[in-house]
Amino acid sequence: MQFLISVVVLSCVYAILASGFVVIYTSSRILNFSYADVVMLIGYFSVTLLQLIGGPPIISLAVVLILSFIFGLAIYALLIKPMAGQPIFSTIILTVALGIILQALTILVWKGELESISLGWRQYYSLFAGGRVASTEIIIVLTTIFFFVGLSSFYRFSRIGHQMRATAENTLLAAQRGINIYFVTALAWAIGMFATGIASILLGGNYSVSLYMGHVAIKAFSVALVGGLDSIKGIIPAAFIVAGTELAAINYINPRLADTMPFIIMLMVLLIRPWGLWGTEEEIERV
Numbered sequence: 001m002q003f004l005i006s007v008v009v010l011s012c013v014y015a016i017l018a019s020g021f022v023v024i025y026t027s028s029r030i031l032n033f034s035y036a037d038v039v040m041l042i043g044y045f046s047v048t049l050l051q052l053i054g055g056p057p058i059i060s061l062a063v064v065l066i067l068s069f070i071f072g073l074a075i076y077a078l079l080i081k082p083m084a085g086q087p088i089f090s091t092i093i094l095t096v097a098l099g100i101i102l103q104a105l106t107i108l109v110w111k112g113e114l115e116s117i118s119l120g121w122r123q124y125y126s127l128f129a130g131g132r133v134a135s136t137e138i139i140i141v142l143t144t145i146f147f148f149v150g151l152s153s154f155y156r157f158s159r160i161g162h163q164m165r166a167t168a169e170n171t172l173l174a175a176q177r178g179i180n181i182y183f184v185t186a187l188a189w190a191i192g193m194f195a196t197g198i199a200s201i202l203l204g205g206n207y208s209v210s211l212y213m214g215h216v217a218i219k220a221f222s223v224a225l226v227g228g229l230d231s232i233k234g235i236i237p238a239a240f241i242v243a244g245t246e247l248a249a250i251n252y253i254n255p256r257l258a259d260t261m262p263f264i265i266m267l268m269v270l271l272i273r274p275w276g277l278w279g280t281e282e283e284i285e286r287v
Contacts, residue, residue: 002131002132003247003251004131005131005132006247007240008141009137009140009206010243010246010247011236011239011240011244012140012202012239013202013203013206013216013220014223014242014243015144015148015235015236015239016143016144016147016195016202017035017039017195017196017199017216017217017220017223018221018227018235019147019148019151019195019232020032020035020192020193020195021035021192021221021224021229022228022229022230022232022235023151023191023192023195023232024188024192026168026229026230026232027164027167027168027184027185027187027188028080028185028188028189029088030080030092030095031092031095031229032095032192033092033095033096033099034095034096034099034102035217035221036099036218036221037098037099037100037102037103037106037214038071038099038193038196039199039200039203039213039216039217040102040106040200040209040211040213041105041106042064042068042196042197042201043115043200043201043203043204043213044106044109044110044115044209045067046060046117046200046201046204046209047110047115047116047117047209048110049063049064050117050118056120057119061117061201064197064201065194065197067197068194068196069190069193069197070190071193072190072191072193072194073190075189075193076185076186076189076190077186079094079095079098080094080189081182081185103214106211112210112211113210114209114210115204115209115210116204116205116208117201117205117209119136119201119205121135121136121139122134122135122136123135125138134206136205136206137206139202139205139206140202140205143198143202147198148236151232152232155232160184160187164184164187164188166179167179167181167184167185199220200213215259219246219259219262219263222242222263222265222266223235223238223239223242223262224238225266225269225276226238226241226242226266226276226277227276227277227278227279228276228279229275229276229279230279231276231278231279231280234276234277234278234279237277237278238277241265242262242265242266245264245265246259248261249261
């Protein structure tokens, strides 16, 4: 029972992290390799803001999420949009450079010290079959459910969501139909960074804020590839597969293999289906 709880919680963390990769990629076809460093930066920034503002944590954390959204818009406006029409490889290298700068900034300001984020609710509950669940784990699961219900509803029912889906399908045709593809892509980056903010807060609240957070985000990248870089629906099942194999290695094989399991699963899937288990074959082939 405890193993299943651990799998569900870790899957939720990976799913939210992977959603940032997928949302950005589907609209801009850019792999954001600064993602792991953004996770660390937001995590440490959340700790500082909690200390500065004080009061109920929800106020400070809401500010962090708003700033994460704005940060996504700023990255697109200042770095990504000026690269329009340039080789996609150049833009990807730009995100690598951004990640190196953000990592250096994070270490310079916060020294890489171990911190934690208070979610305002810390308690443990006993379940049947000897299982125990922490309040922070409950928050992670509930947040993941609300986030993906909201994200799916946004794509399915809102006009902007339809425009984002159309842009993801065919950017040129979407532009010819009068869709502002620059606005849509900027919004995708903002949503991706908003998801990063949520994941950073949940990681820091249930585990800790440290330089290791970036490593967790890199493992979440394998979730995005296993599910399919252009597939929102593939994120959750892929997260369960990756988290389940990783925790199985810890409990039943050898803990030293745990960190490699997400990438072993990723390699196996990519060799069989290069576009991911739920990805679109045609889209990946054109890339």
